[in-house]
Amino acid sequence: RPLPRSRPVRLHIPKISVDAPFTPLEVGATGQLEAPPPNDVNLVGWHSDGATPGETGTAIIAGHVDTATSPAVFAQLGALAKGDVFDVVRADGRKANFVVDDVETFAKDNFPDERVYADAKRPEVRLITCAGDYDHTAKDYTDNLVVFGHLI
Template identity: 50%
Template sequence: MPALGACAVESEGSTVAPAASSPATTTTTDASLPRSNPTHVRIPKIGVESTLVPLGLNKDGTLQVPPLNQAMQAGWYRLGPTPGEVGPAVIAGHVDGDGHKGVFYDLKSLAPGDDIDIDREDGTTAHFRVDHVSEVPKNAFPTEAVYGDTDTPELRLITCGGAFDRSARSYVDNIIVFADLT
């Protein structure tokens, strides 16, 4: 699988997602929810509240990201599981854009036990609890850990982090939050 991170500053995106991502094919558990598109994300600890726009893939196979001129907009990877379904649902957002803080500016401050709520079109809310937070170099992006099948409903939040490479106009790392449905 390809392996790069999300959230380039001057481009539409750089997360390489699996080309044929689809909802996980593992057996669902009683704790999972049926497929339903997510509409909002809320992360109380860092004051995040955003609607969610669907994201697909760019022509080069990278994950689309919300427009930089809408740095406070988060998006969900529509070609994977929806939040609450078995498998890893992925939500991406900018750390900054157009000289302003982005929706996931404080993502790196999340810690195990913090809450994340995802409202869904079916009227339910998928409640997740942070398991761990990783900062990884984009050139060592853990594609399988982020997009690979899981046997439980999980959530991944992705943004940029680390140093800013002015020549590449991008951050060198990604911040990835791993969370489990409660």
């Protein structure tokens, strides 16, 4: 059952030892979701103008794979597989439990916006990080890794 709107507080992904606080993220001037601040390697962000985790719709959670100095919160995100579980602790004290439906990598220059960001009729979540090769000229990775999940 969907949960009411409530700000996410912590993300727990036991399989990859993630226990991270949230920060709100907005869509920037380029039309892309801003990334969490790079100075905290154990921080995830959520699209604060979208659905909150557990609410009907598609909640977007983003985290860094690494920084210039070390691996970051989503360094092992690609190890998740269909059937793995994770949860989001919310400001209302409830815990939204999710199961992984799929894990896919997409080229950033051919990213399926509609598939990843489209509003869902049930509570869904997307965990997103960088993947692929690092382009030193662009100072960015070539791909995005997306974990698709839904509330259980």
